[in-house]
Amino acid sequence: MTQPDSLHYLGVRDAIATRIAGGELKPGERLPSERQLQVGGGVARGTIREALFQLEAEGIIYRKDRSGWYVSPPPVVYDPTRWEGFMSYVEAQGRRPETETLSKTEIACTPALAPIFGRPVGAPMYRIRRRRSVDGRAVLVETIVVDAALAPDLLSHPLDGSLTSVLKSAYNIAVARNRVDMQPCALTRGEAEALQVKSGLPGLNVVRTSYDAQGRVVEFDREYWRHDALKISVDIRVR
Amino acid sequence: MTQPDSLHYLGVRDAIATRIAGGELKPGERLPSERQLQVGGGVARGTIREALFQLEAEGIIYRKDRSGWYVSPPPVVYDPTRWEGFMSYVEAQGRRPETETLSKTEIACTPALAPIFGRPVGAPMYRIRRRRSVDGRAVLVETIVVDAALAPDLLSHPLDGSLTSVLKSAYNIAVARNRVDMQPCALTRGEAEALQVKSGLPGLNVVRTSYDAQGRVVEFDREYWRHDALKISVDIRVR
DNA sequence: AAGTGGTCTAGACCACGCC
DNA sequence: GCGTGGTCTAGACCACTTT
Numbered sequence: 363m364t365q366p367d368s369l370h371y372l373g374v375r376d377a378i379a380t381r382i383a384g385g386e387l388k389p390g391e392r393l394p395s396e397r398q399l400q401v402g403g404g405v406a407r408g409t410i411r412e413a414l415f416q417l418e419a420e421g422i423i424y425r426k427d428r429s430g431w432y433v434s435p436p437p438v439v440y441d442p443t444r445w446e447g448f449m450s451y452v453e454a455q456g457r458r459p460e461t462e463t464l465s466k467t468e469i470a471c472t473p474a475l476a477p478i479f480g481r482p483v484g485a486p487m488y489r490i491r492r493r494r495s496v497d498g499r500a501v502l503v504e505t506i507v508v509d510a511a512l513a514p515d516l517l518s519h520p521l522d523g524s525l526t527s528v529l530k531s532a533y534n535i536a537v538a539r540n541r542v543d544m545q546p547c548a549l550t551r552g553e554a555e556a557l558q559v560k561s562g563l564p565g566l567n568v569v570r571t572s573y574d575a576q577g578r579v580v581e582f583d584r585e586y587w588r589h590d591a592l593k594i595s596v597d598i599r600v601r
Numbered sequence: 602m603t604q605p606d607s608l609h610y611l612g613v614r615d616a617i618a619t620r621i622a623g624g625e626l627k628p629g630e631r632l633p634s635e636r637q638l639q640v641g642g643g644v645a646r647g648t649i650r651e652a653l654f655q656l657e658a659e660g661i662i663y664r665k666d667r668s669g670w671y672v673s674p675p676p677v678v679y680d681p682t683r684w685e686g687f688m689s690y691v692e693a694q695g696r697r698p699e700t701e702t703l704s705k706t707e708i709a710c711t712p713a714l715a716p717i718f719g720r721p722v723g724a725p726m727y728r729i730r731r732r733r734s735v736d737g738r739a740v741l742v743e744t745i746v747v748d749a750a751l752a753p754d755l756l757s758h759p760l761d762g763s764l765t766s767v768l769k770s771a772y773n774i775a776v777a778r779n780r781v782d783m784q785p786c787a788l789t790r791g792e793a794e795a796l797q798v799k800s801g802l803p804g805l806n807v808v809r810t811s812y813d814a815q816g817r818v819v820e821f822d823r824e825y826w827r828h829d830a831l832k833i834s835v836d837i838r839v840r
Numbered sequence: 841a842a843g844t845g846g847t848c849t850a851g852a853c854c855a856c857g858c859c
Numbered sequence: 860g861c862g863t864g865g866t867c868t869a870g871a872c873c874a875c876t877t878t
Contacts, residue, residue: 646849
């Protein structure tokens, strides 16, 4: 008999959490399979899974679809008031960043985008979809939209680094104001697929709108982060 | 037969989401019980619950323990770079804020707090636990710690409003710098209980450290938010 | 081919909210 | 005291990853 704090699945949770905290299971390592975790306990697989979901919600473990459960690495710290770019701040934290461009296309400005950019529906825009990883684990997918009138021929530039610095160096466009919105969400359909997570997992939706000194929108970026990959830190001085 | 996109629980999810989006079920209203939702479909209750968990992760519905499932109201927008205080910004959004003081005690500075405040272990501190609600739904619990040397007799002041303004008006302590850390988390034990949610639900952990002009920590605040109650918005001007 | 997690069924009992 | 969600069992089959 497992005999936990009255609840089986929390007892199983604690048992696994203890093995992780004790260093028996290290970040990135795989847990025993669900059926193996059942062994002596006389516990149904559903109860084991309940415990695993709990640990997943806490950010302690994560899963690779149909491959297994793994111990989560520590989160990346992100300061929305700075924009050195993903690559540099991840590296500064001693982690290995990676960016893949999933697609880059010219699109016509949609009714949803028109008011954001202050441009007519149908105006040419560039849309870039990227996936970014830390230490080989995909942590976010993003969709960036840029006004083609401001940055003609943008897509011929290298897009796997900082887009902001491309805009600065190739087009002399400087960001003067940044608006960042963040909201807990569920990762569904496309985002979940790109991050190779189960649809419905919690995530963080980060929307960044960058303006130049004239108030024009130079970059509109929607990011979907794994909920366990990120820690936000903002430091503000009062005027 | 329900006949969804191959997956039963996603079909059930879509059916419920449609009823909510269509206005048949309004924010704050209760959904039919899990057993009622099974009716014609030949669907197991576990599958229904899978669909409800999905909607919960998306922030579309929430549950009151053993009472039922309800349609979520829209989130509150929170700007960490401003601190007019919870009461005023919630009101500004046309919602009804509420604050309850759960406890207020004098404590001895712990080893964890000592380096934050730069004070010796054992130094007197005040600890205040509060719960805050929007339109009658508890959305966050917080624990605030203040150095007793800076604000003697703090606990005799009214604590259901803005603590920052009490510090300002009663002690002439002004905040010069604010550090805000946010991280997705799971609501467990005490927090879950205070928010009347099931332990393990996703939440957002917000830690705010406020400094005065001399660099002293005047307020250390740890907040646990329901994941579906909050939207963060930051607006930054570049120097 | 074997093993894994993902989904689903059909029951059961319990603790607790609500009336 | 009835109905609710919360927990749990013991199976089953499937899609997919891994070897």
